Amino acid sequence: MIQSKITRVFILAMTLAFILVAFSYAAHENVPDMEHGESVTADIPFVGAMNNLDVSIKEIVSAVVVGDGTRVLVAVEAVYGIMDKVHASVRAGSVKLKKNAGKTEEFTRMEKEFQGKLEKLADAAKKNNWEMMVSQTKDVIGTCARCHQQFK
Numbered sequence: 650m651i652q653s654k655i656t657r658v659f660i661l662a663m664t665l666a667f668i669l670v671a672f673s674y675a676a677h678e679n680v681p682d683m684e685h686g687e688s689v690t691a692d693i694p695f696v697g698a699m700n701n702l703d704v705s706i707k708e709i710v711s712a713v714v715v716g717d718g719t720r721v722l723v724a725v726e727a728v729y730g731i732m733d734k735v736h737a738s739v740r741a742g743s744v745k746l747k748k749n750a751g752k753t754e755e756f757t758r759m760e761k762e763f764q765g766k767l768e769k770l771a772d773a774a775k776k777n778n779w780e781m782m783v784s785q786t787k788d789v790i791g792t793c794a795r796c797h798q799q800f801k
């Protein structure tokens with residue numbers, strides 16, 4: 650019983666790690682462009698926020714796989730701060746979406762969805778509920794990916 654629970658958590662953790670690696674790979678595919686100074690001018694704050702999100706989500710995954718709710722909570726709170734900056738950029742009109750630029754309502758909806766998933770993850774972290782943290786983290790990563798599919 651205990652053993653099968655551990656096995657399940659392990660499999661979930663491996664799945665998560667895999668999704669994360671695949672996702673960061675995809676997210677970084679345009680980094681060489683930036684090194685050549687070709688890309689990104691006005692939207693640097695937004696891209697900076699996204700790179701901070703990238704750091705935070707890795708910390709979240711790493712804390713979730715060892716079942717450390719406190720660390721998860723600290724990282725989730727950092728993400729809230731980053732998303733506040735994203736909201737501010739959107740309001741100031743300094744975010745220039747490269748794809749589907751006209752769909753700002755849908756973008757805002759995705760941001761709210763993201764925020765909602767984060768709140769559920771924070772709840773799981775407060776309860777230090779390992780299985781809930783694993784499944785909510787998958788949900789959060791899924792939202793990162795879905796927004797990128799539409800707008801990145």
Ligand code: HEC
Pocket residue numbers: 676677679680692695696699700702703704706745746747756759760763789790792793794796797800801
């Ligand atoms: C509401 C939409 C949305 C959500 C949610 C979102 N992103 Fe993004 N992200 C974007 C957009 C749009 C870009 C493209 C920015 C650009 O290149 O101008 C982007 C770009 C990125 C980049 C590449 C930055 C670069 O150097 O070009 C990374 C890394 C990234 N996001 C990480 C994340 C992570 C990790 C999450 C989830 C924890 C996340 N994002 C959630 C919209 C989103």
